[in-house]
Amino acid sequence: MTEAPVGAPYSQHLAAKAAIQVLSEAAADKVIYSLLAVAYLREDNPRRFINDRNYFISVARRFRSLGSSQFNTYSKSEGERRQVLGDLKPEASFQLGQMLMTAFGPLGMRLCQQEQERLRGAADRKQAAITALFGEGA
16 A cells, blocks of 8 residues: 555545545546536535535445446455455545535536526426416416
């Protein structure tokens, strides 16, 4: 295992190492779409995540699930093999999620706002069509 750079907290080192591993394995479009989706979910329903820390850790788990090196394999009874997402220290997960959402979070929020505006416009057009067909009392 490589040593953490002098002066840098170990959790930042672990977060950066996980990011490099995932980014070297996963397709760029999958990474971008996954991170934008999580940012979109938060913007669409802010109560979905208990707090910011929970949100950032969820982002890190989703991101890490894109890389095969982040999984551990173990054998169950009868030769069955299972894969589970390996452990990363909670502080390192928080750091990784924070780093990723600094880069992708604002874009996900903007996409959600555009989608909400599009849906409001569709609802307005539908109401205008109903009014044109049936008059003001409909």
